[in-house]
Amino acid sequence: MTGKTLLLGQTLAYQADPFAEGPDAARHMAHGGVLIENGRVQAVADGATLRTAHPDATLHDYGDALITAGFVDAHAHYPQTAMIASWGKRLIDWLNDYTFPQEMKFADPAYATEIANRYLDLLLANGTTTVCSYCTIHPASVDAYFTAASARGMRVLGGKTCMDRNAPEGLRDTPQIAYDQSKALLEQWHGYNRNHYVITPRFSPTSTPEQLAALGALWAEYPDCLMQTHLSEQVDEVAWVRGLFPDARDYLDTYEQHGLLGRGALFGHAIYLEDRERDRLKEADASLIHCPTSNTFIGSGLFDMGGLMAEGHRIGLATDTGGGSSFSMLRTMAAAYEIAQLRHNPLHPSQLYWLATQGAARSLHLDHLIGNLAEGLEADLIVLNLSSTPAIAQRAAQANDLWEALFPTIMMGDDRAIADVWVNGKRVSR
Numbered sequence: 001m002t003g004k005t006l007l008l009g010q011t012l013a014y015q016a017d018p019f020a021e022g023p024d025a026a027r028h029m030a031h032g033g034v035l036i037e038n039g040r041v042q043a044v045a046d047g048a049t050l051r052t053a054h055p056d057a058t059l060h061d062y063g064d065a066l067i068t069a070g071f072v073d074a075h076a077h078y079p080q081t082a083m084i085a086s087w088g089k090r091l092i093d094w095l096n097d098y099t100f101p102q103e104m105k106f107a108d109p110a111y112a113t114e115i116a117n118r119y120l121d122l123l124l125a126n127g128t129t130t131v132c133s134y135c136t137i138h139p140a141s142v143d144a145y146f147t148a149a150s151a152r153g154m155r156v157l158g159g160k161t162c163m164d165r166n167a168p169e170g171l172r173d174t175p176q177i178a179y180d181q182s183k184a185l186l187e188q189w190h191g192y193n194r195n196h197y198v199i200t201p202r203f204s205p206t207s208t209p210e211q212l213a214a215l216g217a218l219w220a221e222y223p224d225c226l227m228q229t230h231l232s233e234q235v236d237e238v239a240w241v242r243g244l245f246p247d248a249r250d251y252l253d254t255y256e257q258h259g260l261l262g263r264g265a266l267f268g269h270a271i272y273l274e275d276r277e278r279d280r281l282k283e284a285d286a287s288l289i290h291c292p293t294s295n296t297f298i299g300s301g302l303f304d305m306g307g308l309m310a311e312g313h314r315i316g317l318a319t320d321t322g323g324g325s326s327f328s329m330l331r332t333m334a335a336a337y338e339i340a341q342l343r344h345n346p347l348h349p350s351q352l353y354w355l356a357t358q359g360a361a362r363s364l365h366l367d368h369l370i371g372n373l374a375e376g377l378e379a380d381l382i383v384l385n386l387s388s389t390p391a392i393a394q395r396a397a398q399a400n401d402l403w404e405a406l407f408p409t410i411m412m413g414d415d416r417a418i419a420d421v422w423v424n425g426k427r428v429s430r
Ligand code: GUN
Pocket: 077, 091, 095, 099, 202, 203, 230, 233, 294, 298, 320, 323, 324
């Protein structure tokens, strides 16, 4: 028994960014192989060649299923798991009526543990091996999340959601408490197992300038951490921010003035951007996280993927669960496609799949570790059945190339398409 594992099947990897290079940026092998050892991908090559060279490897032959990197979800709220698909509100009412009451329940650490475990199992069932999640105001919600991820060997990112105004009693801290608790959690979890702490002011309407400044100061002390928040999701929200911060030039400026704009900043949504904001986000090399099922579900608007990509922004893809209406990055790719179609920009399947894997990993500054099928990267992999339902199978049967075979699964697939999942070189028991 050696420590080597060989997966055989179709393989899909990226050698470049398909937004810059087109579909040729992807490398597809119809009879490929992935050699795993010590939790890492040792080789991606012709399957028969790898088999001959490594006769001692434990073999998993997936036939014509497609082996790729696991999905990366660059923005989610695990505490909103149990309230996903709540009907009929727009952002501010949705937060007050559904989200805050649900997040209150996380005062009970046992509830936080139950939801964290449920959430990560749902993610793995959907082929998502890395997520960047908000927790709640409660430090125990962060402990529950990183503990659940560690038990599964997953590489995850997250942090305590800080709020000190415009939130109910019980979900508010103060600038000092936000700073102290975030710092203690960061010291405890950042770099422990595969966990990354992310400094997390929820968004400008729920933080005073003093709290934003305190978290900006914390970020300056720990510049290798990421910082996540929300930006320009709905028109009413942008108007509210203008009223709360009369001296700010625009919404982004409320973060910029407090040390919360820079490389490693993750801005969820970023739909209603002024020219100055676009320029500053690009200059700062901040990440914009597109959350398409959320943007349609809460009625937010149409992200400008074409324009922002052309300007060279760093863009990731995400579910935004539970504002987003699905745990599945397949459904999320489909929604990204539909939103781009409404802006007359038909995203190619190679671009959609890149956004859900390497692009999302790049937006989290983790593309040197995860998000692709490449030698040296961590073996977080999924195996897709491209004929997982009768409707998908009959369409895929007509396909002339990989993209035509994959696109029906992107548009119509769900957790039934996830045939297998590997985390850190270990098969996830399902
Ligand atoms: N803006 C501030 N908080 C949230 C949240 O929890 N979900 C979404 N979609 N937008 C937000």
